[in-house]
Amino acid sequence: MPKKRLLLFIFIIASLSLMTYQSNRGPLIPLKFLNNTLNGFHRIKNSVKDSINLPFRRMLLREEENTRLKAELIRVLKEQQRYQEVIFENKRLRELLSLKEREIRYVTAARILAKGTDQWSNILVIDKGLRDGITKDMVAITHRGLAGKITDVSDSFSSLLLLTGINFSAGARLQESRAEGIISGTGFRKCQLKYIPYEEEVKKGDTVITSGLDSLFPQGIPVGYVSKVNKKDIGLFQDIEILPFVDKAKIEEIVIIKKE
Amino acid sequence: MTYIIWTTIIFLTFIIQGSISIFDVTPNLTVVLAYYAGIRKKEVKGMFFGSLIGIVEDSLSGAFLGPNLLSKGLIGYFSSFVYRGVFIWTPLLGIISISALTLVDSTIIFLLRSIFDRTPVSIGAAVFIVAIQSLLNAPLGILLRPKDAQ
Numbered sequence: 001m002p003k004k005r006l007l008l009f010i011f012i013i014a015s016l017s018l019m020t021y022q023s024n025r026g027p028l029i030p031l032k033f034l035n036n037t038l039n040g041f042h043r044i045k046n047s048v049k050d051s052i053n054l055p056f057r058r059m060l061l062r063e064e065e066n067t068r069l070k071a072e073l074i075r076v077l078k079e080q081q082r083y084q085e086v087i088f089e090n091k092r093l094r095e096l097l098s099l100k101e102r103e104i105r106y107v108t109a110a111r112i113l114a115k116g117t118d119q120w121s122n123i124l125v126i127d128k129g130l131r132d133g134i135t136k137d138m139v140a141i142t143h144r145g146l147a148g149k150i151t152d153v154s155d156s157f158s159s160l161l162l163l164t165g166i167n168f169s170a171g172a173r174l175q176e177s178r179a180e181g182i183i184s185g186t187g188f189r190k191c192q193l194k195y196i197p198y199e200e201e202v203k204k205g206d207t208v209i210t211s212g213l214d215s216l217f218p219q220g221i222p223v224g225y226v227s228k229v230n231k232k233d234i235g236l237f238q239d240i241e242i243l244p245f246v247d248k249a250k251i252e253e254i255v256i257i258k259k260e
Numbered sequence: 261m262t263y264i265i266w267t268t269i270i271f272l273t274f275i276i277q278g279s280i281s282i283f284d285v286t287p288n289l290t291v292v293l294a295y296y297a298g299i300r301k302k303e304v305k306g307m308f309f310g311s312l313i314g315i316v317e318d319s320l321s322g323a324f325l326g327p328n329l330l331s332k333g334l335i336g337y338f339s340s341f342v343y344r345g346v347f348i349w350t351p352l353l354g355i356i357s358i359s360a361l362t363l364v365d366s367t368i369i370f371l372l373r374s375i376f377d378r379t380p381v382s383i384g385a386a387v388f389i390v391a392i393q394s395l396l397n398a399p400l401g402i403l404l405r406p407k408d409a410q
Contacts, residue, residue: 027324187381
């Protein structure tokens with residue numbers, strides 16, 4: 001066997017052995033320290049991006065202002081647009097503040113720094129860590145509802161597993177009928193509500209909240225609404241698809257609360 | 261100097277990869293580096309370089325080590341064969357080969373994660389993700405060419 005092929009063969013066997021070992025003993029993450037460096041760069045990138053975007057955004061707003069000054073009525077509209085971003089931000093922050101006041105388990109508020117490095121994990125990186133009181137398994141919410149849970153914490157950063165992630169699951173119930181089940185991620189945009197008995201009447205649009213029975217997520221956090229109900233001809237449970245209230249593409253800030 | 265440039269490129273690739281998404285799909289840019297290493301540095305160096313990128317990506321993803329390590333290593337090894345022997349580099353062949361290798365890479369990662377850990381997404385979503393990642397990488401096939409290409 002030529003040397004190159006032998007090397008390839010050894011490489012494949014070594015990789016497969018490594019994965020087999022980890023599937024039995026748990027994951028090895030020897031280069032975990034690189035995460036902090038990368039997240040630090042994400043933070044720099046975000047501040048550079050903000051400082052570059054800001055003048056352009058202002059220029060754009062001024063140009064719009066000049067064109068719309070022709071008519072008094074349209075000027076009012078332009079002013080509205082100019083401050084819209086600030087109004088939205090203000091609204092978001094006010095909602096976060098009200099969450100803080102309302103939520104007795106409040107730990108801290110955090111910004112999303114980056115998405116995880118790969119598509120499959122459904123992980124977001126946030127700019128707060130151990131120093132801010134965050135620990136593993138804490139719950140992340142927004143004013144819309146449940147966002148996910150903390151899976152990994154370093155001094156200044158944390159990883160947030162989104163509720164759409166395949167490894168996510170939580171005790172949940174339908175708000176109206178109070179039927180209990182388990183919500184888990186599908187890895188993409190939607191979640192699945194499992195173990196709802198076949199005879200239970202579930203309607204499209206029904207709201208799903210956390211049940212608190214998993215001793216992790218506090219009771220009553222809105223999760224999403226029923227987008228599809230599939231009653232199979234056979235079987236004990238229904239196949240229910242849930243669309244989360246929190247859209248992962250639009251999350252900018254989150255609030256971390258203590259677990260149940 | 262070459263190593264510093266490569267390290268910077270790898271680092272930038274990870275930052276870009278973690279910052280953008282199209283239709284909720286994160287692009288698979290690291291496979292482009294493994295592919296490029298393969299077509300420029302031949303199979304053994306390509307495999308070594310690919311596996312190095314893969315192990316870093318595995319570590320950064322927070323999951324278990326191996327899927328990216330193996331897939332990127334294989335891409336680094338096999339991409340060197342594309343333009344040796346039968347094929348001569350053309351922009352179209354560049355597009356086809358990088359799309360095909362991205363498809364292979366993402367499929368290997370999906371299968372390995374499904375076998376050794378848990379199925380990360382449903383089959384339908386995986387097909388969608390892999391297709392989008394292949395399409396996103398396709399234009400890069402025009403830019404990345406082997407040393408001896410005209």
